[in-house]
Amino acid sequence: MMVLLPLLLAVWVSVPYGGCSLYPSCVEPPAKWCSSIESAVQCGVLKQCLESDFLRTRQTEDPVQVGLYYESLCPGCRLFLTEMLFPTYLLLNEIMSVTLVPYGNALEKPDGQKYIYECQHGKQECLGNMIETCIMNMTEMAFPIIFCMESSVDVIGSAESCLKINTPELSMDKVMSCVNGDMGMQLMHQNALKTKALNPPHQYVPWVTINGVHTDDLQTKAMSSLFTLVCSMYKGTKPPACGGTQKLHYQSYCHN
Numbered sequence: 001m002m003v004l005l006p007l008l009l010a011v012w013v014s015v016p017y018g019g020c021s022l023y024p025s026c027v028e029p030p031a032k033w034c035s036s037i038e039s040a041v042q043c044g045v046l047k048q049c050l051e052s053d054f055l056r057t058r059q060t061e062d063p064v065q066v067g068l069y070y071e072s073l074c075p076g077c078r079l080f081l082t083e084m085l086f087p088t089y090l091l092l093n094e095i096m097s098v099t100l101v102p103y104g105n106a107l108e109k110p111d112g113q114k115y116i117y118e119c120q121h122g123k124q125e126c127l128g129n130m131i132e133t134c135i136m137n138m139t140e141m142a143f144p145i146i147f148c149m150e151s152s153v154d155v156i157g158s159a160e161s162c163l164k165i166n167t168p169e170l171s172m173d174k175v176m177s178c179v180n181g182d183m184g185m186q187l188m189h190q191n192a193l194k195t196k197a198l199n200p201p202h203q204y205v206p207w208v209t210i211n212g213v214h215t216d217d218l219q220t221k222a223m224s225s226l227f228t229l230v231c232s233m234y235k236g237t238k239p240p241a242c243g244g245t246q247k248l249h250y251q252s253y254c255h256n
């Protein structure tokens, strides 16, 4: 999958979307090419989809729940989200779920019926937190979009193109009407409540919870290899990506 994603993007870039392309019936954005056999065929990537885990969307019943409390412009948060959490999720999405709570060390002050927010890295960070919060409320493709934003040089400036690549049907205008409206404020207030409810209270960000629990030990393990941690915490049959005892046998012989 790690290999496949850049490949899909490369093919995507070389075939103008919606234009005169090799696969004119391919109407889905690349992130959805493997979401069904039909679209995989239409987009000419069936072989790649079958070789990857994309078509196996079934999630196990008892996934390891990873929570990330973070801020959109905090360098350590960006590093963890883009280099640890997202890659781990790509490999282990069958056995893990991710909850992102962009708020972190922000402060919330009541102002009449509303709330005012102050963010550690300034107004731009509040805006980034809000954009990401609204996107999470508006599409199931939020994680790839947030990954795209957080891995860009300009987190906020990249939002529009990150949306276009992953969810062409969701416009930046729609997201901004959430950001500037009551909905955004309601959702940010929920982030504030979730962050304030942390027990023990967070001392820094990125702050990680595993199945709702934060300990120094879990945090240290998550920061050094979230992948190993999730594989070891998962109670069901480990997926092949985790390696270990489950061996795959590709060889079969027809004896004479």
Ligand SMILES: *[C@@H]1O[C@H](CO)[C@@H](O)[C@H](O)[C@H]1NC(C)=O
Residues within 6 Å of the ligand: 136, 137, 138, 139, 186, 187
């Ligand atoms: C969006 O937020 C509203 C208000 O909190 C909530 O009722 C709704 O379920 C959310 N939708 C999604 C898809 O998260």
